[in-house]
Amino acid sequence: MNTEMIEKGLAQADQTRVVEVGRGLLPRSGALIRDAMATADQPMLVVADERTWAAAGEAVDASLRGAGVEVAAPLIFPGSPALYAAYEHCETIRERLRSAGAVGVAVGSGTLNDLVKLASGELEQPYAVVGTAASMDGYTGFGAPMTRAGVKVTMPCPAPRVVLFDLDVAAAAPGSMVAAGYGDLSAKIPGGADWLLSDAVGWEPLHPLAWELVQGGVADVLAQPKALAAGDPDAYSGLVNGLILSGLAMQVYGGTRPASGAEHYFSHLWELEHLGQDREPPLSHGFKVAIGTLAMCAFYERFLARTLTADDVERALVGWPDWASVEADIRSRTSGTLAEHCLKETRAKYLDRYALAVRLGGVLEQWDALHQRLVRQLVPAHQLQAMLRQAGAPSAPEDIGLTADRVRETFFGAVYYRSRYSVLDLARELGWFDQLVDEVFQPGGLWT
Numbered sequence: 058m059n060t061e062m063i064e065k066g067l068a069q070a071d072q073t074r075v076v077e078v079g080r081g082l083l084p085r086s087g088a089l090i091r092d093a094m095a096t097a098d099q100p101m102l103v104v105a106d107e108r109t110w111a112a113a114g115e116a117v118d119a120s121l122r123g124a125g126v127e128v129a130a131p132l133i134f135p136g137s138p139a140l141y142a143a144y145e146h147c148e149t150i151r152e153r154l155r156s157a158g159a160v161g162v163a164v165g166s167g168t169l170n171d172l173v174k175l176a177s178g179e180l181e182q183p184y185a186v187v188g189t190a191a192s193m194d195g196y197t198g199f200g201a202p203m204t205r206a207g208v209k210v211t212m213p214c215p216a217p218r219v220v221l222f223d224l225d226v227a228a229a230a231p232g233s234m235v236a237a238g239y240g241d242l243s244a245k246i247p248g249g250a251d252w253l254l255s256d257a258v259g260w261e262p263l264h265p266l267a268w269e270l271v272q273g274g275v276a277d278v279l280a281q282p283k284a285l286a287a288g289d290p291d292a293y294s295g296l297v298n299g300l301i302l303s304g305l306a307m308q309v310y311g312g313t314r315p316a317s318g319a320e321h322y323f324s325h326l327w328e329l330e331h332l333g334q335d336r337e338p339p340l341s342h343g344f345k346v347a348i349g350t351l352a353m354c355a356f357y358e359r360f361l362a363r364t365l366t367a368d369d370v371e372r373a374l375v376g377w378p379d380w381a382s383v384e385a386d387i388r389s390r391t392s393g394t395l396a397e398h399c400l401k402e403t404r405a406k407y408l409d410r411y412a413l414a415v416r417l418g419g420v421l422e423q424w425d426a427l428h429q430r431l432v433r434q435l436v437p438a439h440q441l442q443a444m445l446r447q448a449g450a451p452s453a454p455e456d457i458g459l460t461a462d463r464v465r466e467t468f469f470g471a472v473y474y475r476s477r478y479s480v481l482d483l484a485r486e487l488g489w490f491d492q493l494v495d496e497v498f499q500p501g502g503l504w505t
């Protein structure tokens with residue numbers, strides 16, 4: 058099933074040509090990379106850190122030589138402190154590849170992959186990645202989140218041409234990395250609901266194949282948190298495939314919509330505040346996303362506990378703030394470059410009262426069907442919280458160094474953070490937003 062889905066995704070993806078997931082893959086990695094890269098006139102250069110070199114890099118390097126590939130001296134970063142996605146590391150890799158006239162083979166997980174991806178993109182040449190941990194869904198995605206001049210940005214660059222994933226290597230990675238992958242995959246639950254809503258208001262229509270790729274197996278993989286934490290190979294391969302399919306869905310769609318919704322904004326906003334960056338290793342993307350995911354599932358629950366009526370729409374239109382009031386609110390909650398960013402993003406999705414009447418009228422008309430569809434897509438927040446805990450992922454704000462109050466505040470930044478439409482927007486348009494946030498943090502809620 059998963060292999061079939063990966064083939065289906067690859068047939069429509071324009072950047073990645075080969076994906077192989079399996080046990081005992083390392084000895085064959087050299088030949089697989091050689092054949093798929095088709096860059097016969099260029100040597101290859103393995104980029105790793107001390108840990109991933111020991112786990113897989115050395116074996117990949119040897120396998121490439123064994124397959125008759127000319128191999129340049131590897132670039133191995135220190136294993137500790139953990140490598141950070143900073144642009145200067147990308148420059149180091151780019152200049153090393155340039156001076157060797159080589160194409161890159163990244164051996165590692167999120168950060169190493171992103172660094173080699175961006176360096177290769179800047180050189181306009183393909184690269185391959187051998188994944189070492191199922192910690193996030195960026196292996197098969199394009200673009201690289203990077204810190205440059207103190208600001209976190211996603212820099213455009215193509216996805217890898219070849220993605221190899223040896224399950225034996227991944228199974229030996231620290232358990233917290235698997236839990237992080239589980240957290241990133243759990244985001245597809247509220248993220249998918251946000252896409253359904255965005256489709257319903259005609260903002261971002263569903264892309265059937267991308268939807269199938271990313272949502273097809275998510276529920277099954279998430280249903281086995283204990284097996285995953287216990288290192289069960291089937292559960293493990295399901296997680297790896299789910300994360301790879303999620304990246305392919307982004308490629309097929311040409312954007313990150315299939316893989317993320319408002320739950321990711323929580324993570325991005327905390328990253329801007331450098332949450333957990335002083336930890337060793339730094340707090341992972343998947344751990345921050347896990348708490349954002351729970352916050353959004355709880356919000357959806359309160360949202361769906363209501364019934365939308367014509368009176369609600371009427372009231373919402375009367376109370377709809379003009380742009381000047383929205384701008385004032387954004388400026389009161391954010392500052393500096395974040396404020397400018399939020400103003401630009403929110404302006405792009407702001408509707409005047411007439412357009413809002415059309416939108417809310419449409420939502421009212423399809424409310425029953427939409428309500429049912431969202432309920433089917435979502436998982437009760439308490440249930441997902443227990444699952445995350447069983448998988449070894451964070452399930453409370455304190456697990457990632459936050460308080461419930463900080464998560465509450467983040468709702469007010471998340472609603473303005475992206476032009477992408479989510480339930481936070483619909484709640485704001487309906488005039489329900491503040492009350493729903495209050496309800497999430499009322500006694501009896503997830504974190505109270």
Ligand SMILES: [Zn+2]
Nearest residue numbers: 194241342346
């Ligand atoms: Zn993610």
